[in-house]
Amino acid sequence: MLDIAAELERVLEAGHRVGVVTVAAVHGSAPRAVGSAMAVTDDGQVIGAISGGCVESEAHALASAVLDGDAAPAATLGLSDDDALAAGLSCGGHLSVIATVLTPADAEVREQLRAAVGGAAAALDLALAEGTVSTTIAADDVATRLEDGVLHLRRPAAPRLIIVGAVDFSSALATAARPLGYRITVVDARPAFATAARHPDAHEVIRAWPGEYLAGTDVGPRDVICVLTHEERFDIPALAAALATDAAYVGAMGSRRTDVRRRELLREAGVDPEALARLRSPIGLDLGAVTPAETAISIVAEIVADARASQAPRLSETVGPIHAGAALA
Template identity: 35%
Template sequence: MRDIVGDLERWLAAGEKIALVTLVRTQGSTPRLPGARLAVTRSGKMAGSISGGCVENDLYERALHVLDSGQPALASYGIADDGELGVGLSCSSTIEVLIEPFAAAAAWQVLRCELADERPVAIAIALSPPALLGHTLVVRGDGATSGAIAAELDHQLVAEAQRLLGHGGTNVVACAWQAGQAEIFIEAFAPPRRLFIVGAAHTAMPLCRLAKILGFRVSVIDARAAYLTLERFPEADDLQRAWPHEALARVGLDDNSYVVILTHDPKFDVPALACALRSQARYIGIMGSRRTHAQRLAPLREEGFNDAELGRIRAPIGLDLGARTPAEIAVAVLAEMLAVSHKRDGCALAARTGAVHATH
């Protein structure tokens, strides 16, 4: 959703008629995961994707029908037929999407504002029965709601949404409703992962740039004003001129925080590592050779850190990609951060068996 919010806002301001397609269910290995969205306008504009190109043309035609009728609709796609223009997926998988007219309803405004302010928020959309299809409830982190699906369901949905908000993600839940049951798609948007780059070194520049592409909120910390400039870091969310350990102590590192230390100077490195180790930071990595890192560990042990605590430090930093240039090193570091984020070991997919993604 975050990647198309700007397009939706521009199109609404221009008076465009918009349909929003949401991927709500998948089976097997699919190009996109539940929560992927495609927005289309009657005038032919498109933003986002559902399948990487396999079904988007057909979805556009279906979206026009939804705009004509004003009613939401579900659509499913499986393996494409053998015809030259067969519509479907090239892999042995299936997807289900919800197509609905999009308008600037109050619930949308709450969702947009919470996303813009980087606060946790969830959206619940009814998939069945037909009487509820497309009804929407937005749940903020504090439990406040906007919109409604059904009075007897909303309380249950708030509880499930808040459960998901801790880590983000999607779920389809079945709830008893009247004489049958209702199926509700819920997507929770956790705040963006936070990356704190300590040291405005050369590698920090591509690291900042690539991390922003991946959706991180990036802060660059350095005590040296000459290095810490907007010209060097135009994409950064925050530039902090300070001693690194003091800046890290102020920001409140948590399990949504990733710390990368590039200063390569003991007077910065050791205090910054000590501060990060006292926190719940998800990832702590530092530049330098094994010999350099061994020299850093001695003063940290003197401060009382044990081997298990020191084992949290990723050093040498990054996956073994053979990286040499600053940009290559940035890729290796981000690859390791993503592996930690998704609880993977970073090995080649070709060496694995089974589905690429978890089954939903």
């Protein structure tokens, strides 16, 4: 339910009642995790998904039925693995789900939805037997799980993506990364470049010297820092500050020649070898990217690959030309 918080709050604000089907447990193979939700509004709008398509019709029927008061809150959707294989379905398995109804009057629930939309920590409890939603939470409880007949939905505060440099590549990166749930900040000291109009998908645009900003802002172990400026006066202080944090990922854009010089300047600035080894430079996966949009995809792909421990080729771990092929026509 928290994964579709923005869409739910939008329709609730418009005055609609909503039937929501939320995954409480996964049995066998399924593409979506516990907590994934699909909703149907009282005027027929469909929001979200709980599978790769195998049980969406069942979920739609259940959401509509609970909205009409014609369904029990707990249900099992999908086929057994053997039946699914015989039917030619791609995943198999089945889902235990909870069907609930939300209304515009559910103020406390909507407060948690708005918190999730704003990137703050959010939590809801769904009772399997009753299909009710409550907001009784433990502040340090961040694990989504089914326990004693209650599905505890937990979403921690959104991780940050701090983009250094207000350039075409930074705007494209903000656009590519926003669907992943990052709270996106663009920082640049140049007023003509550091504008919200140039970065419509950033949550905030900060006019400040990047090194000073990074040294003075909170950076956590789930946060990401991408330095895209291509100017040493910005790059070196920013990267020195970034590598002093425990950010999950620190990357910098530039050619291999730029990378060699940049690393030497960082060593001269006092960055120790262990910290310097964390730097992803040149930034991105080796996708042959050329345009800002393509490069943004390669950067986001590397961020995901790092988080998932993927072995996809990082440009920082390969040799040879970065731009080996032409851009797509």
